[in-house]
Amino acid sequence: MKLLKERICQEGLILSETVLKVDSFLNHQVDTELVLEIGKEFAQIFGDEPITKVLTVEASGIQFAMATAAALGVPFLYAKKKKAITQAEKMYSASVFSFTRQETYQICVSQKYLGPSDKVLIVDDFLATGAALIGLTDIVKEAGAQLVGCGCVIEKSFQEGRNWLENKGVRVHSLARIASMSPGKVEFLEEHHL
Numbered sequence: 050m051k052l053l054k055e056r057i058c059q060e061g062l063i064l065s066e067t068v069l070k071v072d073s074f075l076n077h078q079v080d081t082e083l084v085l086e087i088g089k090e091f092a093q094i095f096g097d098e099p100i101t102k103v104l105t106v107e108a109s110g111i112q113f114a115m116a117t118a119a120a121l122g123v124p125f126l127y128a129k130k131k132k133a134i135t136q137a138e139k140m141y142s143a144s145v146f147s148f149t150r151q152e153t154y155q156i157c158v159s160q161k162y163l164g165p166s167d168k169v170l171i172v173d174d175f176l177a178t179g180a181a182l183i184g185l186t187d188i189v190k191e192a193g194a195q196l197v198g199c200g201c202v203i204e205k206s207f208q209e210g211r212n213w214l215e216n217k218g219v220r221v222h223s224l225a226r227i228a229s230m231s232p233g234k235v236e237f238l239e240e241h242h243l
């Protein structure tokens with residue numbers, strides 16, 4: 050997505066060779082017009098499938114899931130992060146190791162809102178090691194729902210997330226694929242539609 054890549058080049062802060070900060074337009078202050086365009090793009094890419102729900106994880110995936118769900122005309126659902134699961138009997142849950150925080154947490158979704166009749170598109174802000182998205186795919190599986198694919202706003206293609214997901218047979222599409230980063234410079238991979 051050209052517009053997104055331009056903003057990453059103009060405003061992205063490269064904190065290290067593996068961490069990119071996009072707080073000025075995506076992750077803290079949010080450019081709503083850009084996010085709505087991102088939602089439309091995901092809806093167009095995955096819209097050939099009869100999606101019933103968009104799923105993400107709080108907090109940084111929420112605006113992208115909402116924009117995508119609005120473009121598709123379906124609800125979105127966000128997994129909540131919990132240290133301990135108190136309502137285990139009514140929740141689907143999965144463990145996720147956070148790359149940015151270097152800690153393991155639980156994500157959970159109420160069984161009321163996801164079930165075998167759902168066709169789910171997962172959306173998130175970053176694809177790095179893939180742990181967050183794998184956790185979400187585990188929840189979709191536990192619910193007996195069908196996974197349509199994963200839409201990622203920014204993929205750091207030099208990390209293992211995409212391979213891990215593709216090896217599990219998941220359709221992945223990222224709007225900006227970063228091949229490498231170094232101070233002041235971001236190199237993108239060519240876009241391709243799967």
Ligand code: 5GP
Binds near residue numbers: 071174210
């Ligand atoms: P993963 O589970 O794929 O390793 O990481 C996914 C989550 O970690 C994303 O939802 C995102 O919140 C966070 N994350 C991973 N890498 C980055 C990064 O380079 N920059 C920012 N801002 N967040 C990241």
